[in-house]
Amino acid sequence: MRLDYLSIFPAYFDVLDISLVGKAAINGLVEIHAHDLRDWTHDRHRTVDDTPCGGGAGMVMKPDPWGEAFDEIIGTESDPSVHVIFPAPSGTPFTQSAAAELSSAQRIVFCCGRYEGIDHRVIDYARSMWTVHEVSLGDYVLNGGEVAALAITEAVVRLVPGFMGNPESLAEESFSAGQDGLLEYPLFTRPVSWRGLDVPEVLMSGHHGRIASWRRDESVRLTRERRPDLTDSDSSGIH
Numbered sequence: 001m002r003l004d005y006l007s008i009f010p011a012y013f014d015v016l017d018i019s020l021v022g023k024a025a026i027n028g029l030v031e032i033h034a035h036d037l038r039d040w041t042h043d044r045h046r047t048v049d050d051t052p053c054g055g056g057a058g059m060v061m062k063p064d065p066w067g068e069a070f071d072e073i074i075g076t077e078s079d080p081s082v083h084v085i086f087p088a089p090s091g092t093p094f095t096q097s098a099a100a101e102l103s104s105a106q107r108i109v110f111c112c113g114r115y116e117g118i119d120h121r122v123i124d125y126a127r128s129m130w131t132v133h134e135v136s137l138g139d140y141v142l143n144g145g146e147v148a149a150l151a152i153t154e155a156v157v158r159l160v161p162g163f164m165g166n167p168e169s170l171a172e173e174s175f176s177a178g179q180d181g182l183l184e185y186p187l188f189t190r191p192v193s194w195r196g197l198d199v200p201e202v203l204m205s206g207h208h209g210r211i212a213s214w215r216r217d218e219s220v221r222l223t224r225e226r227r228p229d230l231t232d233s234d235s236s237g238i239h
């Protein structure tokens with residue numbers, strides 16, 4: 001899997017060299033390439049923004065540098081196997097199933113906007129050439145797309161076959177298909193008693209049936225408390 005990042009702050013992605021994603025890069029599972037969008041400007045000030053047509057606050061990212069960067073980084077041929085991701089507050093909420101789908105992609109290009117966003121023609125052009133995803137991390141506004149790109153990268157790469165030492169652990173996580181759309185149950189380890197707080201006795205009983213039942217009950221309780229929106233979905237084990 002090749003991952004490209006287009007941003008006016010490419011140093012944001014240096015962190016990928018020290019994280020587990022960096023390990024995947026060393027193992028050859030992923031290739032990481034960060035690019036400075038200003039490298040595709042031609043004026044002295046390396047300008048990437050301009051005032052919004054129709055007026056309004058803030059600045060909008062000009063289309064020209066994006067188009068030239070696309071030509072060089074992706075090419076000028078249409079290829080639906082290339083996934084181009086535009087993080088945006090107006091995007092579709094990013095989910096674990098979206099991460100799972102992207103984990104089989106061979107090429108992902110993250111377009112990290114700044115200011116008030118990117119000229120919409122850039123997204124329209126990308127849609128005419130590649131598979132585009134406009135995604136939101138959640139109902140809050142970041143200053144740009146870089147943090148979202150890092151979060152999406154981690155969610156996707158950890159699902160790439162061969163990345164996780166113990167792939168079975170993925171099946172028990174919140175939001176994974178194996179959890180019936182339920183939140184993960186509380187976890188405990190040694191010591192059994194810590195600052196007057198004890199591990200639930202059932203977990204020390206060695207009775208696998210009771211443990212499984214306790215864990216499911218806890219998942220159902222937590223999901224009902226914290227994510228009632230998940231309890232109505234068809235995938236959840238509770239209705």
Ligand SMILES: N#Cc1ccccc1Cn1ccc2ccc(-c3cc(N)[nH]n3)cc21
Pocket residue numbers: 087088089112113114115116117118135136137138139140141142143144145146148
């Ligand atoms: N767009 C926009 C915008 C609109 C108003 C105010 C500030 C911004 C900043 N911004 C510029 C690029 C960009 C990319 C992604 C997010 C983003 C994603 C999630 N889930 N929250 N925020 C924000 C981004």
